[in-house]
Amino acid sequence: MALHVIKLCVGAVSIQDLVDWHDHQAFSRLALGLDPRPVCDTRMTPKRRSEILDGGSLYWVIKGQILVRQEIEDIVTLEEADGRTRCEIVLKHHHILTAPRRRAAFQGWRYLQVKDAPPDLKNLDGGDELPEPLRKELLDLGAW
Template identity: 45%
Template sequence: MSNTVNLLKLCVGTETVEDLASWQISRRNHWPDQKPRHITRMWPKREAELLNGGSLYWVVKGVILARQRITALEEQRGEDGILRCALVLDPEIFRTEPAPRRAFQGWRYLTPEDAPRDLPKTRHTEEALPPELARALADIGLR
């Protein structure tokens, strides 16, 4: 069993990885250390594994396209008084090989073996494959 695990999350409200990056930059002054956070209702039970090099993999329009390292978990009380978990993220966004994923609610654990590889930094400006093509390639075993 690996001592590192990742999280998989739908990136709701964005069309591209650039949208995600722009949103996080626009919110920078709202966070005490200016590091992006993603707030979730549930506290991950596998916290130690997440904080041992784990990342949050973002699903954009049905395809995993990017990841950010998780650097900490913090308690966050909402305006409604409910305690939630803030995933503190490294600001650097790594593009990944496109990997189709069906819609789901909340987040899911993602093992390092099942996580898509990072794209070379020189390919950051390339557009992702259309979701239909990425799904078709994944269905035949080509990511």
């Protein structure tokens, strides 16, 4: 059964910031001859790798709310020159909007059970979605 990961999107104030960051990351990685898929760098490698790779997603917390997710394609542990390890969570470049859900700040990443994950709204590739400022205002007002 799938297991998800949740992480703060530090420095982003909107979903578009995250999308723009991943676009920039893809072009930069491609220019270096690397896999252009977006990656989330983290210090600790998830121990429950097989569960995550069985359909798990990375849920992004932006400004205190879970707003979007990306499917996880791989989890790679890399060793640095100084002997320390780090982890790259390899993501699909496809961003899927989720129902907004408040989430307190935390460090690093956390596991997120399927039953605790917010439902999807629709993907960012089209359709009539609410503008992000309006979504945030509705959430702040308690209307969502």
